[in-house]
Amino acid sequence: MGRGEHDQHSDIDLYCFVNEENKQQFLKNRKKHLTAYRPLLMYDEIYIIAPQIVAVYDNLLHIDLFTVTEESLLTKDFFTVLYDPENHLEAFQSRQTLGLSIQEFDDAVMDAVWFLFQYKKSTARGNDLWAVHMLEQAFTHFAKVLLRHYVPARAQLGLKTMERSLPAVPLNKFNRMYEANTPNQHPQAAKYYCQFLSEEKEWILANMQHPIKIQPLFLQLIQSW
Numbered sequence: 001m002g003r004g005e006h007d008q009h010s011d012i013d014l015y016c017f018v019n020e021e022n023k024q025q026f027l028k029n030r031k032k033h034l035t036a037y038r039p040l041l042m043y044d045e046i047y048i049i050a051p052q053i054v055a056v057y058d059n060l061l062h063i064d065l066f067t068v069t070e071e072s073l074l075t076k077d078f079f080t081v082l083y084d085p086e087n088h089l090e091a092f093q094s095r096q097t098l099g100l101s102i103q104e105f106d107d108a109v110m111d112a113v114w115f116l117f118q119y120k121k122s123t124a125r126g127n128d129l130w131a132v133h134m135l136e137q138a139f140t141h142f143a144k145v146l147l148r149h150y151v152p153a154r155a156q157l158g159l160k161t162m163e164r165s166l167p168a169v170p171l172n173k174f175n176r177m178y179e180a181n182t183p184n185q186h187p188q189a190a191k192y193y194c195q196f197l198s199e200e201k202e203w204i205l206a207n208m209q210h211p212i213k214i215q216p217l218f219l220q221l222i223q224s225w
Contacts, residue, residue, distance in 0.1 A: 002079040011062035015079065017088060020069050027051055027067060034065060049074055077156065098156040100148050102209045105155075108148070109204055111141035112197075113218045119190060120221065128183040135181050135189055139174070142193070146170055149203055194225035 001012060018026045030053055031043060042056040050072045053065040070088075078096045081089050100108065115138035122131035143162055147155035151165045162171060173196050180189035197204075201222065205211040 002077060004080075011064060013064045013066065015066045015068050015073065017068055017070075017073060017084075020071075023067065023069060030065060030067070034063065098154050099152055100144060100155045105145070105148050106208050106210060106213075108141045108144040109208055109218075110214050112138050112145055113214050113221065114138075115141065116190070116193065116197075116221050117217060119186075120224070123187065123190075128186065132181055132183055132186050135186055135193065136178075138193065139177060139181070142197075143174070145200070145204060146174065148207075149200065191225050194222045197222045 001010060016026065031040075034040065034043075034053065034055055037057065039058045040055050041058055041060075042054070044054045046052050046054060049066070050069075051067045053063075055063050055065065057063070073092060077098060079089075079093075081093075084090075115134050119131050119134040119138060122134050140159055143158045144155050146166060147158065147161070150167055150170060151161075154161050154165045157165075162174060166174070173192070177189050177192045177196065180186070180192060182189075197218070201218070205215060205218075208214075
């Protein structure tokens with residue numbers, strides 16, 4: 001919604017910006033605030049980046065309510081300000097981004113290779129279901145790597161935006177990997193993946209801050225297929 005890309009299936013990420021001294025009082029009243037709209041089917045309190053409520057209404061609308069302060073508000077996405085009469089959020093608007101930092105890119109590459117390594121171990125054990133899961137984990141991180149290459153302004157979204165944002169040629173290669181990643185066909189998916197990594201290898205290593213951390217394992221794995 002903050003990006004203006006929502007549809008009738010979208011959830012709502014609602015951030016309530018509070019002063020530290022008012023935080024505990026606000027936390028006590030969150031459920032009351034949510035049920036002012038309509039009855040809830042599900043309600044759960046969790047903590048990821050801040051105190052959060054995951055809730056589903058009786059019309060199946062899903063809302064994530066985050067309680068944030070000046071210290072905990074992250075700008076990993078774009079947001080729309082609904083109410084801010086004293087302009088507390090003005091300082092945060094210039095930081096809005098969907099790009100990856102150099103460290104986040106390095107981390108995505110590391111994980112894209114690491115889970116391929118874990119896949120290789122699982123396959124050697126004959127654990128097909130876990131192997132499929134490990135390869136899917138690799139694909140998930142590789143999605144951000146690809147977006148950083150082809151659509152860097154949307155890389156933070158990862159798999160969510162592949163079909164909307166990635167050019168047709170890399171998207172078709174990516175889909176081919178996913179379609180083959182089944183308990184019976186995952187070796188073919190791994191082969192496609194290694195081919196794709198080989199094609200992207202020079203660009204990936206040239207754009208990492210610390211390629212030496214992963215390069216030897218990276219090269220050995222893609223050569224093994």
